[in-house]
Amino acid sequence: MGSLEGKVYCLFVLLCMVYSVYSQADGNPHGWDRKRRCDQQDYEIPCGPCEGIGGIAYGSSNEEIALTSCEVVGSAEEMPEPKPVVWGTQWTLPLAYEILIGKKMDPFCFQTFPGNDSVGELCYRKQTGSKAYDMINAKAIREDLELETPVGNMTSVIIHQGKNFWIVNHLPWYAGGIHQCICTDIKEGGAGSQVYYPVQYNWVEKLVYIGREILGIEYVNTVAEVDHWAFGPHHLWTYPETGDIIRMWQPFNGLQIYPTSVGNNEVDSSLFEDIPPELCKAGGAILRIGCDDEGYPLPDEERKKIAEQRARDVVKGKDTARAYEKVPRGHYKGLDFGEMSSVLNGWLNSSVLASPCSFWKVEEIQQLQALLYLARESQFDSIYQDSSDNRRLRYETLKDLEMNWASLNELANDHKDSRFKHVRRDGHCHEAVMWYVHHISQDMKDILKNANVPVPLLSPARHGLCYSELEDPVGQKICGAYKEQVTCASCHSNELPPTL
Structure with a gap:
């Protein structure tokens, strides 16, 4: 350790x-x-x-x-x-x-x-x-x-x-x-x-x-x-x-x-x-x-x-070689957002204790991310930061995560449109998986696996409302966080962001 x-x-x-x-x-x-x-x-x-x-x-x-x-x-x-x-x-x-x-x-x-x-x-x-x-x-x-x-x-x-x-x-x-x-x-x-x-x-x-x-x-x-x-x-x-x-x-x-x-x-x-x-x-x-x-x-x-x-x-190790690889290999890709999620979930199910995103509360995923943050390998993020890779940790956001996450959770819970609660949860599922795959070394993954630490699966839902012209400033704030959390789609799928 x-x-x-x-x-x-x-x-x-x-x-x-x-x-x-x-x-x-x-x-x-x-x-x-x-x-x-x-x-x-x-x-x-x-x-x-x-x-x-x-x-x-x-x-x-x-x-x-x-x-x-x-x-x-x-x-x-x-x-x-x-x-x-x-x-x-x-x-x-x-x-x-x-x-x-x-x-x-x-x-x-x-x-x-x-x-x-x-x-x-x-x-x-x-x-x-x-x-x-x-x-x-x-x-x-x-x-x-x-x-x-x-x-x-x-x-x-x-x-x-x-x-x-x-x-x-x-x-x-x-x-x-x-x-x-x-x-x-x-x-x-x-x-x-x-x-x-x-x-x-x-x-x-x-x-x-x-x-x-x-x-x-x-x-x-x-x-x-x-x-x-x-x-x-x-x-x-x-x-x-x-x-x-x-x-x-x-x-x-x-x-x-x-x-x-x-x-x-x-x-x-x-x-x-x-x-x-x-x-x-x-x-x-x-x-x-x-x-x-x-x-x-x-x-x-x-x-x-x-x-x-x-x-x-x-x-x-191979972990660092993968960190330098900006484009994932073909067997880690899907034609669209849903297929990408299905393909990557298959890999997750074969290597770690995983359960559907819908089974999790957003607070539980955030607790998992807190553990992953402590267990992360900082050298990986240095590689991502140097090349402005989408896998990099957003330090400006991380600086105030304890306030940022709590305030966004509250906004989603209080919003009259219940879909925003699903947006919060699904965005964190994608972010947690990215942290686990790209910021944790293999030996640490083995330790977490032996300790039966679960990981959420990716949600196949692409929340189109976050790519519409929202006039709701609260919704815009929630969706802004979501868009940053699902950047894996930019490399793992051939799908362009939806216009509706």
Whole structure:
């Protein structure tokens, strides 16, 4: 699985907001105001009460956030000595609510990784679950989370012990689901020699007291009097009576709500017995990335060698030769759109678990495409991009796929003409097949086949309404996407686009 190593650092990082501190040296490129971002150190005017409070963010423009409510009770100088922030050496948090904010590495925000600045496009992903922290015995932290993604939820188990970081993902899109294990370490910006270890319990000693506020606490739907603390761009709030943490915010790492205490309490030691996770070892998960046979992260040099060897193997294979072939051979063609679909469906039925397009929901096909996108061989798309081949991925569209697909689905579902729902589904069937055939290497196809991952067959229907003079702007938008998705007909059939 070395071919994927260069694409994935990890699906997320826990508590990255407390690892290190950065000022607004990045220039605050999104123009966030002091309510959304206020850095305590190396900042022209240090933060005051009700600044840097953040909220439920869903985009990078300054307006794309539901700021929490805040009322100043008093500044640090006006308030009595606060209770110290409590962070135990061992604790279990049964439930936490989070929005992970990080660099956008893929259109589905699967590979979101909080960065050391706010430059570029960011992802905003909701996740909930439990945490277990043990710096006495296991010297590790574990999270069991459910992640909300644009193409459905998935569950993850994350373990950080020493310099080793494991992410085991369950992708529940198909019968039985698919497991993926990523073995890695956490480096600043994803590179360099500085490796981060699990956050230590004494990190809270660096915090600076800002003052007392009456603050709205998201997800638990409460308003509470709390003490506000900060360190760099990192902010947290505690209950004045106990020093227990209830809320944390960092504008380009995330929002975290802790309904119960992270002071010293009991930890189930069995949660740390599966280290390294069995699914990360040889013979474990279907998709293993960066793992040796014992389930530990491979050294950087070895990962690089494997990736380079994988790239050489791909270049030598038949897959790449086919990628350079712009015109398909005769036995992959049909006289018209319907015959083309029939011919290609015959090949699909003989080589992969496939079912008619009409059996699928458009959301299910999009979930499949999300998996195919992660499993793709990037060298193939480089070939297609260089020659403007119709098989190339439309990156301008991919950049915002999670919004584009969802909005088009909604438009089709709400349209009074039900045919547009079929247009959406059938277009995705064609696109999914194209991705599977032309962007997935043969060895990855074998892995997906052994995992019983199904693929839709091509729909034989050619939706003529999309080639008529539509006066409906919504229909035009849906049809515009459809036309891009069925470009296989330009090579695999002799049929010209219909005029009616």
